[in-house]
Amino acid sequence: MALLDVQGLKVYFDTMEGAVRAVDDVRFSLGEGESLGLAGESGCGKTTAALAIMGLLPYNGRIVDGSIHYAGYDLTKLTPPQMRGIRWRHISIIFQGAMNALNPVKRIGQQIAEPIILHEKVDEEVAMKRVGELLELVGIHKDRIREYPHEFSGGMRQRVMIAMALACNPRIVIADEPVTALDVMIQAQILELLERLKRELGLSMILISHDLSVMAETCDSMAIMYAGKIVETGSVRDIFKRPNHPYTKDLIAAFPDIAGAQVLPAYIPGLLPSLIDPPMGCRFHPRCKFAWQRCVNEEPPLDPVANGHRSACHLNTSTPPPREVAR
Numbered sequence: 001m002a003l004l005d006v007q008g009l010k011v012y013f014d015t016m017e018g019a020v021r022a023v024d025d026v027r028f029s030l031g032e033g034e035s036l037g038l039a040g041e042s043g044c045g046k047t048t049a050a051l052a053i054m055g056l057l058p059y060n061g062r063i064v065d066g067s068i069h070y071a072g073y074d075l076t077k078l079t080p081p082q083m084r085g086i087r088w089r090h091i092s093i094i095f096q097g098a099m100n101a102l103n104p105v106k107r108i109g110q111q112i113a114e115p116i117i118l119h120e121k122v123d124e125e126v127a128m129k130r131v132g133e134l135l136e137l138v139g140i141h142k143d144r145i146r147e148y149p150h151e152f153s154g155g156m157r158q159r160v161m162i163a164m165a166l167a168c169n170p171r172i173v174i175a176d177e178p179v180t181a182l183d184v185m186i187q188a189q190i191l192e193l194l195e196r197l198k199r200e201l202g203l204s205m206i207l208i209s210h211d212l213s214v215m216a217e218t219c220d221s222m223a224i225m226y227a228g229k230i231v232e233t234g235s236v237r238d239i240f241k242r243p244n245h246p247y248t249k250d251l252i253a254a255f256p257d258i259a260g261a262q263v264l265p266a267y268i269p270g271l272l273p274s275l276i277d278p279p280m281g282c283r284f285h286p287r288c289k290f291a292w293q294r295c296v297n298e299e300p301p302l303d304p305v306a307n308g309h310r311s312a313c314h315l316n317t318s319t320p321p322p323r324e325v326a327r
């Protein structure tokens with residue numbers, strides 16, 4: 001049975017221009033000890049899905065439909081105080097841009113201790129002892145507990161943020177773009193650290209990234225998102241070896257292959273559509289080189305294409321008429 005089960009999740013943002021359908025009928029599940037990658041271009045709804053799970057949507061965001069089941073509870077139905085009991089102690093998050101998320105005028109020890117004191121109801125001495133253990137766990141000497149964020153490098157600050165996410169022994173950690181803005185060597189170290197912590201602490205993890213190579217390193221399964229929808233899901237191996245959806249294929253082709261031919265990576269023409277008035281039918285049709293009239297008229301369902309592998313594309317059930325191209 002899945003530890004976290006998201007079904008039919010819809011999250012909209014109210015704006016002056018209308019409702020932005022940031023997450024629109026998304027479903028995925030996360031098993032005990034599993035790591036799931038949520039991938040896609042910026043603005044496709046990955047972070048919004050994570051914030052909905054954490055109950056941390058901004059003031060104009062609302063869950064319109066769907067459920068988020070965790071440990072027998074539907075998180076969408078919990079009151080704010082009930083949700084505070086889940087957040088950090090059961091599910092925690094390493095925020096995007098975390099390197100700038102630390103308070104510059106507070107010692108890092110105090111910052112990591114805050115959630116421990118708040119949620120575990122322990123005194124400062126006990127909390128600081130735990131902070132020392134957490135720092136050692138993420139590879140920072142505990143003597144640095146009294147230092148300020150500016151005394152740490154980018155990679156070390158990211159380790160502090162990871163320690164903070166682990167402060168209350170959560171079962172699930174969501175890492176939102178955990179290595180963006182770090183140089184390649186440090187990226188590898190942080191991914192190795194996450195992998196080790198997942199193994200040693202038995203964590204389940206949702207890793208959000210626009211970078212497919214990050215998923216290849218660390219995840220068991222992946223969900224590819226486009227314009228608020230999941231277009232393909234499967235094991236990392238299946239998605240890299242046998243990508244099915246044209247968008248997934250384009251995403252993979254957009255990354256340089258150091259073992260392949262010495263050619264420039266491909267790019268995906270066009271931009272993400274407006275999510276206030278998204279395209280009818282398949283949301284990818286304005287950018288898809290295979291699109292035909294059916295793609296404009298009908299939304300493709302996320303259907304199985306192999307064992308544990310699903311894709312939402314009409315090409316799996318029909319052949320486009322010759323020369324009938326929608327754009």
Ligand code: SF4
Nearest residue numbers: 282285288295313314
């Ligand atoms: S359903 Fe049509 S437009 Fe969408 S990805 Fe498949 S071929 Fe392209």
